[in-house]
Amino acid sequence: MKPRSLFAEHALLPTGWARDVLLSWNDQGLITGVKAQATCPEGVTRATGPVVPGMPNLHSHAFQRAFGGLTEYRGAAQDSFWSWRSLMYGFAAAITPEQLEAIATGLYVEMLEAGYTSVCEFHYVHHDPEGRPYADDANLSMCLLRAAARAGMGLTLLPVLYQTSGFGGTPPSVGQRRFIRSTDNMLALLQKLKPLCEAQGARLGLAPHSLRAVPPDSLREALAGLHALDVTAPVHIHIAEQTAEVDACLAWSGQRPVQWLLEHAPVDARWCLVHATHMSAEESTRAARTGAVAGLCPSTEANLGDGIFDAPTWLQANGRWGVGSDSHACVNAAEELMLLEYSQRLATRQRNVLASAAQPSVATSMTLQAVAGGAQASARPVAGLAVGQQADMVVLDAQHPLLRDLPTPEAMLSAHVFASHRQSALQQVWVAGRVQVQSGHHVLHDAALSGLVAARRQLLENTP
Structure with missing residues (x-):
């Protein structure tokens, strides 16, 4: 088949905005040509607005979408992440495979309609409600693979290793029994999932849940096993999300969490340090220099009262970062960017903090x-509009009231991130060269969201 193509008057390439760009891709959805200052060939589709790269969502717990909005009341003298977690455990204890698949399908459709084109699923509900393995040990992982395939969402599946409830090997609680796996059992699961992921075009990695949930010996053995299976596989870990976690790590080891991790694990560019909210300046600089990505989830971090990431220190060391929707209190790629920038403005009392010398427009720079x-x-090859990357694209609506007649594509993207409803200005979303969202609407919108609603209703009926 001939390469497929899209012509854009304005397109955001990795090097910045370009005019009259002809994008071409092959049958596998990989970009084979990016030509600026081109003439639109006859018969090639013209984008109706500026084209920007699709946003990878680097941190998701799909099942948590089901209890969005249900924890917004004071249930303790001082609510925190830890009181929120006890409510989350109730939903984790009750969810069935069918409900997980329905929730994930609905969520992934929501993500696509909000500008995300791939997701890293940090998946830790593995077993039945009694903590027993299913007959097919990959049952719940397969629910997520099917949900992503049905929605047309790119997927990095990250089965979670979870063994203890606290530093020093504290036994897991009853609320955590669906999460628990031995290291050998986890490696066997990865062996089983690897060909299944490859067949779907998904990527497989590992998520040691946190330092409090994975003892040092298990962490070392799991990483060795993962890298024997795939030396390039990604590793994601929750780290330094809460001040209580930092205090507990200091009491256990005499070191702060990121400090301990850097001195006891081979942290490099394969790693994503999720949250990394509470780092000292030295930790931040050292971690950034490893090449690891900081996985920032501004809406969840705000919802849980976690704290504010120190972006200026991270960026001074050329640190890399991305965004995720985590607990899905908010499902909107542009909203995460807006909240991240606003948190930095509040912390530094400055504006346009995440702009750069190369990209003074903060929305362009952040994107x-x-x-x-x-x-x-x-x-996965989803690093933007470049040859060899997947044709994951978002077309902005140039006729949106807040974008119409603006003089530059930078201004249009800025209006999308900071002045629209941050979803209303999305005209199309493409994944691997296929349109998944048209006029802001996914073809599965009604059916997928109805399935999510039904699963949520069932969970509410069966959760104390």
């Missing part, structure tokens, strides 16, 4: 950084 960091964390 390029988040796409590059998200692609690295995904370990």
